[in-house]
Structure formats: C-alpha cells, structure tokens
Amino acid sequence: MKRTFLWLLLLPVFAIGCAAPATSPAESPLTFDTGINPEGWALVPAGEFLRGLHDLETVVDYDYEIMITTVTNAQYANYLNEALAAGAIKIVDDQVVGYYPGDEFHGYRHEEEIAADDWPHISLDDPGLRLRYDGKTFSAMNGYENRPMVQVTWFGARSYCEFTGGRLPTEVEWEKAARGTDGRPFPWGHEIQPENANYYSSHDIFEKIVGKLGDTTPVGFYNGNTYDGFQTIDSPSPYGLYDMGGNVWQWTGDIYEGAHYRYMRGGSKADYGYNLRVWTRNNSHPDYVSPNVGFRCVRLPGD
Amino acid sequence: MLTKRFHFLFQSTKGLVLVAVAMISLVTALWGMLSGPMVEWGVTDAIVNLTGMDLVPAEREGRIILLYHTIAVTVVAIEVYLITGILPMRDHERTMINGTITVGYLTTMIFGLWFGYFGHNFVFHGLYLFGLSLVFFAGILLTIALWPFRKEYYVKDPAYAHTRRGVDLERLAFFTMAVATLGSALFGAVTGSFWGSGHEAFLAEDLIREPHKTTLQLAIIGHLHIMLTLIGVAIALIIGRWFDFKGPLHKIAMPFMIIGTLIITFGAWAVVPFETIAHYIIYGGSVLVLLSGLFLVIFAWRKLIRDGLAEKGIEKGNFVQGLKALLRDPLRFGSTWQMVFMNFNVSFVGIFVAVKLDEIFRVWPAREERIILTGHWHVLSAIIATIILFYYADLAGLKGRARQIFGWVLIIASDVAFGAATVFEMKRLFVSEAEQQPIVNMTMLLIEIGLALVLIILAVFMVWRLVDLFKRKGRWTAELAEEGLDTLPKSPISLTTPLGSNPKSEAEVQS
Incomplete structure (x- = not known):
C-alpha cells in the first residue's frame, strides 16, 4: 500500500519529465502562400453597429479603410528600410527607436508618464524577432515573410x-471592422471551431510541430484552403478582413x-477561444513586445 | 424506510451536509468539463452535446456568474449547517434555518444552472433569485439565533474568551460574521437589481486597469471580495470549534477576529466611496483576521502533538515524535495546514502583487494580471472547500486506513494543484512568453493531476456514503440516532448541539 502511494506521489514528477519543451519556431518554418494579399484594404462604410458585450448601439459617422491582414514581416522590413533612409527612425544600441511627442499626463493613480522622447520600436537582438538586419538593410527571415510582424x-x-x-x-x-x-x-x-482561427490548442499544423502554444500562421491562413492536409474554414469578417480573431493581438x-496603457484586440495564438x-x-505598456502581438492600420478613403 | 432516509438527508446536520457536498461534487464534476484542458481534449463538446447545453458565446460572463453563485450559496449552506450543528440554539431556530437555506440553495442551484446553461426561461431566473432570497432570509434567521447577548449563551468557563458579563466572544465572532455577510450580500444584491437583475453581466477581473470605474462596478468588486473573505472567516471559526479552541490564544484570537471582520467588511464597502484608501483599511482588518487564524493553528498543532504523544504514553517527546504526533491524523492536521498553505498561494502572492503592482505586474499585459487575479481566488475558494471536506470526512466517521488515505491524498493532491497554479500565475517573473510552453505544460499537468486526484478521492468517499444509504442499518441510521432525530421531536427549548463537538455549549452553558 505504501509503495502504491509513493508511486502515486511520484507520478507527477515523471509526467513533468515527459513534458517536452517546445521547439523554437525559428527552427521549423512552414511556408504557405495563402493567396490573400496583405497589401489589400477593405472599406468599412459609415453607420451604426453594436459594440461590446452588451451590444451598445454605436455610430461611426465616416467611411474608413482598414488593412485586410495584419502587417507582415516583409512589409515591416520594407518600411524600416524606407523610414531609416528618410530619417524617421534610427538605430541606437541595437534598438530601432523613433520620436513620440508624448501623452498628456494627468497624474492618476497607477498612471505612468509617457514623455516626449525617442521610444523603442523593436530590439535587433530580440530572439523572437523574425527580421534580419545586415548592418544596412532589413529583411524578413526565410519562411516568415507573410507571417504577422510581432515583437513590435x-x-x-x-510609426x-x-x-x-x-x-x-x-x-x-x-x-466595427471585425464585427460588422x-x-x-x-x-x-x-x-468558433479550430478551423476558424489560430488560438491556443486549436490543433493547427504549427502546433503539431512546436507545441500547443503554436506559432503564428501566415496572414489570411484561415480562408478555406487546405494546407498539408489541414482544412481551414473561410473566416473573413463581414468586410472581408482576415485574422481579426486569433493569431496575434492587434494594437x-x-x-x-x-491611463498610459495601450489596448489590443482580437486574441492570439496563445489564448483560449473565448478570448477571440x-x-x-x-492592454499593456506601450513599449511592451510579444510574439503574440502585431497590428494593422486604417486610413481614410483617398488618403 | 424511504421516509427515514429522507429524514436523515434533509433534517440531520450530517445528512444535510452530505447532500450539499454531493450537489457541489456533481456540479463541479459536470461543469468542470467545460473549460481548460477539457476544451482541448474535446470533452467539453461531448458534454455539451450529451446534455444539450446552450453555450452562447456572448453569454459566457452571465453563465459564469450564475455558476459561481450556485456553488457559493451551497458552500454558505454547508457552513450554516455546521454552525447550527455546533453552536447552541433553540431547536425550532435550527430547524427553520436549515429548512429555509436548504430550499434556498437547491432552488438557486437547480434553476440558476437551468436558466444559464439550458436556454433562458425567465421563470427559472425568477426562481433563481427567489432561491437567493431564501438563503438571505435564512441568514437573517441565523443572525437572530446567534444573538450572543442572551443569558443562556453566556459562558462561565474562564478558558474561553468572554466579556466580564460572560458574553461568549466566539459566539459574538460568529454573529459578527453573519451580520457582515448579510450586509455584504445586500451590497451585491442591490447593485445586481439596479443593473437589471444582472442582465448586463461582466466579470470584475475584466475591469482591471480601468481608471474610471462606475459606482456599481466598484460595489460588485467589493461584494465578491468580502463574500469570499467572510466564507473564510466562517470556516476558521467552525474549525476552531472542532478543535475546542480555548485558552490564552482563544482570548486574543476572538477579539481580533471580531474587530478584523468588522474592519475588512467596512474596507470592502468603502471601495465605493473611498477606493484609494479602502485597500489600507482592508489590509488592517486582514492582519487581525490572519493573526487570529495563526493563533488557531498554533493551538491546534499544539493540541495534536500533545494528544498524539499522550496516546503513545510519552510525556515530552523529541522533534520526530512530535512531528509524528502532529501528522498522525491527516484530517485534523489537514484542516489547519491548509490555512497555513493558503498564505503561500493567496496572502503572500496578494501582498507581493500589491507591493510590486506598478513596478512589475502593471508592466505585464492585462491578461497576465488577470490570470493572477482569477487564479488566486480560485485557489482560495478551493482551499476553503478542502477544509470543509476535512471536517466533514471526520463527521462522516472516516476512520483507520481510509481516513489516512483520504486525508493525505486530499492534502498532497490539492497542494500540488494549488502550488502549480501559483507557479502558473506568476510564471512571467521567471520565464518569457516565447519560452513559457514547458512551464505551462508542466503546471497545467500538475494542476489537472492534483484536482483529478481530489475529485477521485471525493468520488470514492461519496460512493461510500451512497452505498451506505442503501443499507438498512448503515452509518446513516447511527448518525440519525446520534442527533436524536430517530425519535419524536425534542423539547423546543433544548440547547443541545447536534454535532456534539462543543463541550462549552453542552456542559457549561447556563440554562
């Protein structure tokens, strides 16, 4: 009896030993062309929509355009090259930094001052960054060109x-762009089904390689295509946007x-489905970076 | 014979606790299949399909609130049964309190879950609220019954904390807790009603970092914190009675518990008008309540060691003999050990987070901070549940090897789960997001194994009691007889206690 009891106690210890560490995503990039153009923009017309958990009627009284996908590594690398050349950003101590004019500070409890200064954009020595910098030019790592830009x-x-x-x-x-x-x-x-989006333990093909936390999927991945036998469901938002739920949180x-916090939406590959x-x-401090946080932009039509 | 069994289950203290524990076990077993790894393993889908649950994504918050209330009022009912079982009061008071709260929690549970998870029949929502109202009404009855200034409840024995006049300070502590609970329940109920019976549901953990919270949101935050705290205060007092807490430590602990309960409650209510200073008030009250708990643990462990050594005929043992004596009864040891262990998972974590909030935790994303918040109160709730189980297993007559196995599995498995949950909550302190998967896998596995073992040992225990109910002369008949319920009703002014664990009340109460 005592021996059985001892074995029962030791079982968790053995189980821990069996929990293999996840492989670094950088070691196993899978490349898929999803056919979704990350340069595309969708028009969201002016009008009313239901906002939030309690369906608050809300009016957006202007048309706007929003990127069909989140910004990719390739797009961000191009921007870095152009912005560096234009002097809009600079590299200081292995960090890309840029000027921010600062927030109005109100001195609320827990509020932190975000002063006018050069603030970090990305860290070049960040192991999670999927960009390369050869001293002159930025480029996306092989296999990560059409993945969301993260660690930003x-x-x-x-910027x-x-x-x-x-x-x-x-x-x-x-x-509104996400919900219609x-x-x-x-x-x-x-x-929500695992074939709709990339979320925690959604059993996509990347999770099979790198573990349950998975990896980002190429932008527009969940468009009804089949990738190495993994069938996705076409899951655009009402305005044709992809990845508005899952893959990466969006600034x-x-x-x-x-409050000095900046808010994110959409949930990520590291969150359970209900977070999508x-x-x-x-939300987080504006200089927070994560392998689970990216972004997309909006513009007014004609801009 | 069916009537007699019904009599046992719904009139005797032990039977009532058994039914409530069984109901919580069933709800935990079924609803525990709806989240976490169960989703990953596909168990949730199977349960949803099997039971016909309707899990509308937009209604998750409301469902969870219903589920929390369902479990919370059942735990409150168990504590009320134990209080009416160990404290002297009139028989008709005991019967009315237990009867009212039983109908109340069962109505709350059945119709709350029915409304939340199986379509929205608003008649059921009304019945759910009616059930909560009955529980509240039972609380009023309990408070009246606990009134400590009746002469028949005065204590003479100088070993117990009392005023010069003889007012039993322990009874006053129970009374204070009951009054505070009633006020704090109203604090939430009024707010919920004002908010359209809670139909605009939200989870308090989703409000963190909001610089501007509404009065109603602050009231809900205060309500949920103080209710769990008072459930904790109640179980500490109950366990004190189980150990027949007395002596110098009792005389310090009881005033501390009374004043601490009042201060914490005031602090939680003060969150609405004085959010900035409310925390400091709560800290002050918490120190007194925690010290009171510490004195109980010191008394209990000394008693366990003393009794254990005496059993072996040892007058003054060495360290190893003392340790063996302390650990010889896992149920009694476990109930107080969990109070100590709670500090590592809840109190210390809470203090650390509060002290380093802006420096560390508010630098993390909100979802990480949210994990700490939800994690620490889930752990606190579960610790309270295990303490109840230790006491109930003793009441249910668990003896010999079964007592050892049940007790130690409950201690070790639950503490492994709670410890792993704490590591999971705080993982960002020592591992980055990119490298967290191994630690997530390990802690999740330990949490699941620990909780699974707790549920398995609880299931075995419940099956034992279920099988017993089918026996003509099972334990249940003896328990019915012990409480004197197998005969005609007793005199309405009897002041005996059904659980008979209060020598103070039985032998030394003035009558």
Whole structure:
C-alpha cells in the first residue's frame, strides 16, 4: 500500500519529465502562400453597429479603410528600410527607436508618464524577432515573410502606420471592422471551431510541430484552403478582413485619460477561444513586445 | 424506510451536509468539463452535446456568474449547517434555518444552472433569485439565533474568551460574521437589481486597469471580495470549534477576529466611496483576521502533538515524535495546514502583487494580471472547500486506513494543484512568453493531476456514503440516532448541539 502511494506521489514528477519543451519556431518554418494579399484594404462604410458585450448601439459617422491582414514581416522590413533612409527612425544600441511627442499626463493613480522622447520600436537582438538586419538593410527571415510582424512596440506599430499614410485603428473602428453590424461575437459568425482561427490548442499544423502554444500562421491562413492536409474554414469578417480573431493581438491607437496603457484586440495564438470574441480587450505598456502581438492600420478613403 | 432516509438527508446536520457536498461534487464534476484542458481534449463538446447545453458565446460572463453563485450559496449552506450543528440554539431556530437555506440553495442551484446553461426561461431566473432570497432570509434567521447577548449563551468557563458579563466572544465572532455577510450580500444584491437583475453581466477581473470605474462596478468588486473573505472567516471559526479552541490564544484570537471582520467588511464597502484608501483599511482588518487564524493553528498543532504523544504514553517527546504526533491524523492536521498553505498561494502572492503592482505586474499585459487575479481566488475558494471536506470526512466517521488515505491524498493532491497554479500565475517573473510552453505544460499537468486526484478521492468517499444509504442499518441510521432525530421531536427549548463537538455549549452553558 505504501509503495502504491509513493508511486502515486511520484507520478507527477515523471509526467513533468515527459513534458517536452517546445521547439523554437525559428527552427521549423512552414511556408504557405495563402493567396490573400496583405497589401489589400477593405472599406468599412459609415453607420451604426453594436459594440461590446452588451451590444451598445454605436455610430461611426465616416467611411474608413482598414488593412485586410495584419502587417507582415516583409512589409515591416520594407518600411524600416524606407523610414531609416528618410530619417524617421534610427538605430541606437541595437534598438530601432523613433520620436513620440508624448501623452498628456494627468497624474492618476497607477498612471505612468509617457514623455516626449525617442521610444523603442523593436530590439535587433530580440530572439523572437523574425527580421534580419545586415548592418544596412532589413529583411524578413526565410519562411516568415507573410507571417504577422510581432515583437513590435505600440510606438513601432504607430510609426509604421503613420509613415505609410495611415494610423492605428481606434478600438471602435477595429471592432466595427471585425464585427460588422449584426452583433456577432466572432468575426466570422456565432461559433468558433479550430478551423476558424489560430488560438491556443486549436490543433493547427504549427502546433503539431512546436507545441500547443503554436506559432503564428501566415496572414489570411484561415480562408478555406487546405494546407498539408489541414482544412481551414473561410473566416473573413463581414468586410472581408482576415485574422481579426486569433493569431496575434492587434494594437489599437486610443489614448485614454488617466491611463498610459495601450489596448489590443482580437486574441492570439496563445489564448483560449473565448478570448477571440470581438469585444475582448487586452492592454499593456506601450513599449511592451510579444510574439503574440502585431497590428494593422486604417486610413481614410483617398488618403 | 424511504421516509427515514429522507429524514436523515434533509433534517440531520450530517445528512444535510452530505447532500450539499454531493450537489457541489456533481456540479463541479459536470461543469468542470467545460473549460481548460477539457476544451482541448474535446470533452467539453461531448458534454455539451450529451446534455444539450446552450453555450452562447456572448453569454459566457452571465453563465459564469450564475455558476459561481450556485456553488457559493451551497458552500454558505454547508457552513450554516455546521454552525447550527455546533453552536447552541433553540431547536425550532435550527430547524427553520436549515429548512429555509436548504430550499434556498437547491432552488438557486437547480434553476440558476437551468436558466444559464439550458436556454433562458425567465421563470427559472425568477426562481433563481427567489432561491437567493431564501438563503438571505435564512441568514437573517441565523443572525437572530446567534444573538450572543442572551443569558443562556453566556459562558462561565474562564478558558474561553468572554466579556466580564460572560458574553461568549466566539459566539459574538460568529454573529459578527453573519451580520457582515448579510450586509455584504445586500451590497451585491442591490447593485445586481439596479443593473437589471444582472442582465448586463461582466466579470470584475475584466475591469482591471480601468481608471474610471462606475459606482456599481466598484460595489460588485467589493461584494465578491468580502463574500469570499467572510466564507473564510466562517470556516476558521467552525474549525476552531472542532478543535475546542480555548485558552490564552482563544482570548486574543476572538477579539481580533471580531474587530478584523468588522474592519475588512467596512474596507470592502468603502471601495465605493473611498477606493484609494479602502485597500489600507482592508489590509488592517486582514492582519487581525490572519493573526487570529495563526493563533488557531498554533493551538491546534499544539493540541495534536500533545494528544498524539499522550496516546503513545510519552510525556515530552523529541522533534520526530512530535512531528509524528502532529501528522498522525491527516484530517485534523489537514484542516489547519491548509490555512497555513493558503498564505503561500493567496496572502503572500496578494501582498507581493500589491507591493510590486506598478513596478512589475502593471508592466505585464492585462491578461497576465488577470490570470493572477482569477487564479488566486480560485485557489482560495478551493482551499476553503478542502477544509470543509476535512471536517466533514471526520463527521462522516472516516476512520483507520481510509481516513489516512483520504486525508493525505486530499492534502498532497490539492497542494500540488494549488502550488502549480501559483507557479502558473506568476510564471512571467521567471520565464518569457516565447519560452513559457514547458512551464505551462508542466503546471497545467500538475494542476489537472492534483484536482483529478481530489475529485477521485471525493468520488470514492461519496460512493461510500451512497452505498451506505442503501443499507438498512448503515452509518446513516447511527448518525440519525446520534442527533436524536430517530425519535419524536425534542423539547423546543433544548440547547443541545447536534454535532456534539462543543463541550462549552453542552456542559457549561447556563440554562
């Protein structure tokens, strides 16, 4: 009896030993052309929509365009090259930094001052970065060209959007683009299945290689195509946007009085499915970076 | 004979606790299949298909609130049964309290879950609220019954904390807890009603980092924190009675518990008008309550060691003999050990997070901070549940090897799960997001193994009690007889306690 009891106690220890560490994503890139153009923009017409968990009727009284996918590594590398050449950003101590004019500081409890200064955009020595820099030029790592740009701060995301003629979406703009006007909880409809989006333990082909935390999927991956036998469901938002739920959280542009946090939407590959509901929010310090956080931009038609 | 069994299950203290534990076990077993790894393994889909649950994504928050209330009021009912079982009060008071709360929690549970998970028949929502109201009404009855200033409840024995007049300070602590609970329940109920019966549901953990919270949101935050705290206070007092807590430590602990309970409750309510300073008030009250708990643990462990050594005929043992004596009864040891272990998982984590909030935790993304919040209160709730189980297993007559196995599996398995949950919550302190998967896998596995073992040992225990109910002369008949319920009703002014674990109340109460 005592021996059985001892074995029972030791079982978790053995189990831990069996929990193999995840392989680094960089070691096993899978390349897929999804056929979705990351340079594409979708028009979101002015009008009312139902916002948030409690379906608050909200009006956006202007048309705007939003990127069909999140910004890719290839797009961000191109931007870095152009922005460096134009002097909009610079490299200091292995970091790409850029000027930010600062937030209005109100001195609220827990509020931190975001002062006018050079703020980091990306760190060149970040092991999670999927970009290469040879001292002159940035490029995307092989196999990661059409994956979302991650490990980028809110400052880096904002800088990209503004340099390319747009800006980060407000939370309202982001949610309307994700949800449309029918009050659906997920960008593609009312239910979530593993074939709709990249989320924690959604059993996609990347999870089979690198473990449950998985890896980012190429932008527009969930478009009904089959990849190495993995059948996806075409899961655009009502306005034709891809990856508005899952894959990576997306920085939004709002700055709220009394808080220095920047908000993110959409849920990521590291979150359970319910976090992909369109009203779910996340936030962090604007210089936070993560392998699970990317962004997309908006612009006004004609800009 | 069926009537007699019904009599046992719904009139005796032990039977009532058994039914409530069984109901929570069933709900935990079934609803525990709807989240975490169960989703990953496809178990959730199977359960949903099998039971016909309707899990509308937009209604997740509301469902969870219903589920929490369902389990919480059942735990409250168990504590009320134990309180009416160990404290002297009039028989008709005991009967009314137990009867009302039983109908209340069962109505809350059945119709709350029916409304939340199986379509939205609003009649059921009404019945759910009616059930909650009955539980509240039972609380009023309990508070009246606990009134500590009746002369018949005065204590003479100088070993127990009392005023000069003889007012039993322990009874006053129970009374204070009951009054505080009623007020704090109203604090949530009024807010919920004002908010359209809670139909605009939200989870408090989703409000973190909001610089501007509404009055109603603050009230809900205060309500949920103080309710769990008071459930903790109640179980500490109950366990104190189980150990016949007395002596110098009792005399310090009881005033601390009374004042601490009042201060914490005031602090939680003060979150609405004075959010900035409310935390400091709560810290002050917490120190007193935690110290009171510490004194109980010191008393209990000394008693366990003393009794254990006496059993072996040893007058003054060495360290090893003392340790063996302390650990010889895992049920009694476990109930107090969990109070100590709670500090590592809840109190210390809470203090650390509070002290380093802006420096560390508010640098992380909100979802990480949310994991700590939800993790620490889930652990606290589960620890309270295990303490109840230790006591109930003792009441249910678990003896010999079964007592050892049940007790130690409950201690070790639950602590492995709670410890792993704490590591999971705090993982960002020592591992980056990109490298976290091994630690996530390990901690999740330990949590699942620990909780699974707890549920298995609980299931075995419940099956034992279920089988017993089918026996003509099972334990249940003896328990019915012990509480004097196998005969005609007793005199309405009897002051005996059904659980008979309160020598103070039986032998030394003035009558």
